[in-house]
Amino acid sequence: SQTIHQWPATLVQPVGSPLSLECTVEGTSNPNLYWYRQAAGRGLQLLFYSVGIGQISSEVPQNLSASRPQDRQFILSSKKLLLSDSGFYLCAWSVLRNEQFFGPGTRLTVL
Amino acid sequence: RKEVEQDPGPFNVPEGATVAFNCTYSNSASQSFFWYRQDCRKEPKLLMSVYSSGNEDGRFTAQLNRASQYISLLIRDSKLSDSATYLCVVSDGYSTLTFGKGTMLLVSP
Numbered sequence: 470s471q472t473i474h475q476w477p478a479t480l481v482q483p484v485g486s487p488l489s490l491e492c493t494v495e496g497t498s499n500p501n502l503y504w505y506r507q508a509a510g511r512g513l514q515l516l517f518y519s520v521g522i523g524q525i526s527s528e529v530p531q532n533l534s535a536s537r538p539q540d541r542q543f544i545l546s547s548k549k550l551l552l553s554d555s556g557f558y559l560c561a562w563s564v565l566r567n568e569q570f571f572g573p574g575t576r577l578t579v580l
Numbered sequence: 581r582k583e584v585e586q587d588p589g590p591f592n593v594p595e596g597a598t599v600a601f602n603c604t605y606s607n608s609a610s611q612s613f614f615w616y617r618q619d620c621r622k623e624p625k626l627l628m629s630v631y632s633s634g635n636e637d638g639r640f641t642a643q644l645n646r647a648s649q650y651i652s653l654l655i656r657d658s659k660l661s662d663s664a665t666y667l668c669v670v671s672d673g674y675s676t677l678t679f680g681k682g683t684m685l686l687v688s689p
Contacts, residue, residue, distance in 0.1 A: 513624070515677075518676060
């Protein structure tokens with residue numbers, strides 16, 4: 470069966486510090502991968518998605534970036550965090566264009 | 581702009597009650613539809629897909645009305661464990677989904 474891992478589970482970072490969140494998927498090949506952010510009291514916002522290694526589509530311009538160095542690895546990064554980057558970051562995978570399955574998420578607080 | 585609209589609630593119901601949520605979507609070219617459930621401070625989990633003919637999974641029934649562009653979820657015999665936020669989700673048939681902000685359900689003893 471497929472599983473998706475995210476780490477860390479929680480993170481507290483100062484403004485201006487870098488960020489690296491990692492997501493890995495097991496049990497499937499060539500999945501579509503997604504990064505979402507859910508701010509307090511708000512809906513899920515799609516940040517990036519990838520349909521293959523090295524292929525990244527950005528949905529919202531911001532100070533974040535994503536990379537997919539391996540088929541089942543998706544990384545979200547920032548060089549300098551802003552207060553507005555605080556939120557619940559969720560990685561998800563799907564096969565073809567079907568329903569998506571989410572990882573446990575990383576709760577980021579920027580102080 | 582693609583949008584999915586939901587009543588944020590909360591819907592407060594007693595155990596055993598029947599409750600229904602509706603959701604409207606703006607993109608008439610939408611292809612696939614889903615309901616997700618999200619518990620507090622947890623990730624969303626797929627509850628059920630919504631088919632044109634309507635579908636049922638135990639106490640949960642989902643229906644789609646393409647002409648009016650709305651989706652519904654009916655929960656019968658509510659349990660305490662049904663308390664959660666229910667997200668309406670729409671796909672344009674490509675690689676991305678559009679999520680509603682969710683409807684909160686609180687089931688009380």
